[in-house]
Amino acid sequence: MIGLLVRRNLLFILMSLEVMVNAAGLAFVVAGASHGQADGQVMFIFILAVAAAEVAVGLALVLLLYHRYRTLDVDMASQLRG
C-alpha cells in the first residue's frame, strides 16, 4: 500500500496493486481455512480471474500512457484536473 502511494512510476504502482490483491486473496484463504470451509479458496479463484483482467487493462493503459507522454510518471499525466 505504501508502494502504491509513494511510487511515481506507473509500472511500480501496478506491481504494488498486484501484491495488495494477492494479500487480500491470502486473507480469504486463511479465513476459509480457519473456519474449515472451501469458500475462501473459491473467492481466491475469483480474485485471480479479476486480477488477470485488471492486469490486461492496466498494461494496455501503461502502453498508451507511454506512447503519449514518453514517460511512466503518473504525476505528469494530470491533465484531467478540474
Next chain:
Amino acid sequence: MLDLVWLIPALPLAGFLLLALFGPRLSRRAVALVGAGVVLASAVVSWLVAYSFLTSPPPGASYTQNLWTWMDVAGFQPRMALYLDPLSLVMMLVVTSVGFLIHWYSTEFMAGDEGYSRFFAYMNIFVASMLVLILGDNLLLLYLGWEGVGLSSYLLIGFWYTDPANGRAARKAFYVTRVGDTAMSVGLFLLFTQFGTLQIQDLMRKAHDQWGMVPPGGIATAAGLLLLGGACGKSAQLPLQVWLPDAMAGPTPTSALIHAATMVTAGVYLIARTHVLFEISPTAELAVAVVGAATLIVAGFSAMTQWDIKKSLAFSTISQIGYMFLALGVGAWSAAIFHFVTHAFFKALLFLGAGIVIEACHHEHSMFKMGGLRKELPVAFWTFTIGGCSLAGLPLVTAGFYSKGLIIWSAYASKGGALGLWAAAVFGALLTSIYTFRMIFLTFFGEAKSEVVKRPGTAMKVPVMILAFFAVVAGFVETPGFLGGVRVFSDFMSQALPDAVPRGSLAMSEWGSEAVVTLVFFAGLVIAYYFFLKKPALQEFVTAPAAGRALHRFWFSDWGMDWLYDKVFVQPILWFARINKSDFIDAFYGAVAAVTRALWVILRSTQTGRVRWYAAVVVAGTVLFVALALYL
C-alpha cells in the same frame, strides 16, 4: 342500423391516425383517397343511420349508444356514449356531407402543397372531433370534442407556418376562444356541483324539476351566461369575434369547413342542446338574443368595408351566426338550426367559390384587383352568385330567404321577440344584401383587372355545383304559412326542441315581415349596384370627407376591437411581465443557481488529476470509516 353510430366519428379518427403515422410515406393519390374516403364513408353511414332513424323511429325519438364508462371517480361516471336525436342527426348529416364535399374539393385545391398528407390528417381529426362534439351524450364528452375542434382549428389556421403572421393568427384564435372555453368550463363545474351529473338529458330534466318551478335564482342565470360565454368564443360572437377574420390565414377549404360551415356553429349547437337552462332563465335568453342582434349589425358593417374577399366572407359568417343566436334568444330553436343548415350550404359554397377565384388570380385576395371574371370562370361565377343570392335572401327561390325570413319573423312574433330585435334583424338583412352584391360586382363584373392563371378542374367544380343545388333547394323543407306552409323541418325538430311559442297581439303579419325582407333585399342590391358597378365615384363621395373616412376605417378595423383589446389586455400584461422579470420568485431560483456554482468551484479543486493523491484519499477514507465502524 342505429348501432352503427359509433362508426361515424371513428372513421375520420382512423383516417387521421393512418395519415398521421404513414402520411408522408403514402403517395398523393393514396392520401387523397384515405383523407376524403373516410369522410365519404362516414357520410354514407350517417345517411344510413338517418334513414333507419326516420323509417323506424326509436322510442322517445332518441337513441343512446353506450360504448364504455370513461372513468369512475367518486360517483362521477361520465360515459363514452353517443346520443342521437333529431338535433344531433341534422348536425351530423350536415357535418359529414358538407365535410366530404370540402375534402373532395381540397384534393385538387391543395394538390401542389407539400403538406398534403398533413392537411388531410388535420381535416380528418377536425371532422372526428366535431362529430364527438355533436354526438356526445354528456357535457364532458362534448367538451372533449369542443377542445378537439379548437385544436384542429389552431393547426389549420397556422397550416402555412413558415409565415410568422399565420402563426400569430393561429395563436390569436386559440387564445380568444380559450377565454370562452374557460367560461364554459366554469359553467360545467357549476352545473356539476348543482346536479352531480353532466349527462345532458339527466341534467336538463333535473334543472327543469329543480329550477323550473320557482322563479329562477342567480345560479341558473349564471350557468346560462357562462355557457353563452363559451358559445360566444367558439362562434365568434360579440365581444369575442376578433379571432375569426384573422383565421382566414388558413387554406380556403379550412375556412369553408371550420370557419364557416361547421365549427363556428358549435356555440349554436351548445345553446340549442342546453335549451332548458335558457328557458328557465329569461335573463340569459335575452342576453343571447341581444348578443346575436348586436353581432349581426356590427359584423355586417365590417363586412361592407373589407377589401379581402375572405375577410368579407368571415364577417358575413359572424353576422349570420348572429342571426342564429338571435333565433335561439327569442326561443325559435328550430329556426336557428334551420339557418345553420342553409348557412352551411351557401357559406361553404361561397368560400369554395372564393377559393377558385383566389387560385385563378395568383393567390390575390383583394376584390379591387379582381373584376370581370364572369366570362373567364363561369362555374365560379354562377355558383358564387347562387350562394350570394342565398346569403342575401333572394325571395322565393333560395334557401337563405326561407331560413332568414323565419328568423326575422320569429324575432318579432315569438315569445322572446320584440320590435327592436326585428328591426335589427331587418337592418342586418339590408347590410347582408349590400356586402354580398358588393362582393359579386367587384369580383365578377366590371373590367378585367387580372389574368386567369388556373382554371378549376372536376374535383373543384363538382362539389361547388352540388352545394349550389342545396343552397337553393334546402329551403323548401320549411316555408311560411302563406307560401304553402311546409313544416317538415320544424316538425322533425320538435321531437328534440320545443316549438317557438308565439306571443299574442301582433301588429304585423308574417306576410308583412317577409315583404319587408324582400324589399330590403332589393334595396341592398340596388345600392350595391350603384356604388360598386354603375358609379364607383359614389364611393369617393362617401369616403372623401373626414367623417366618412374615419367611419370607414373604424368599420374596416372591426370597430376598433383589436386596438381596444391590445390596449386593455395585451399591453398591460406585457408591461406586467416586464416589470416582473426579476421578482422575488425569480431571485430564489437565481440563488439556487449561484449556490450550485459556488459548490462547483469548491469541489473542482479536489480534482487535481494526480492519481496518487486520489489513492491516498481513498485510503484515508477507508481507514476513517473502518475506524468509525469499529469504535462506535
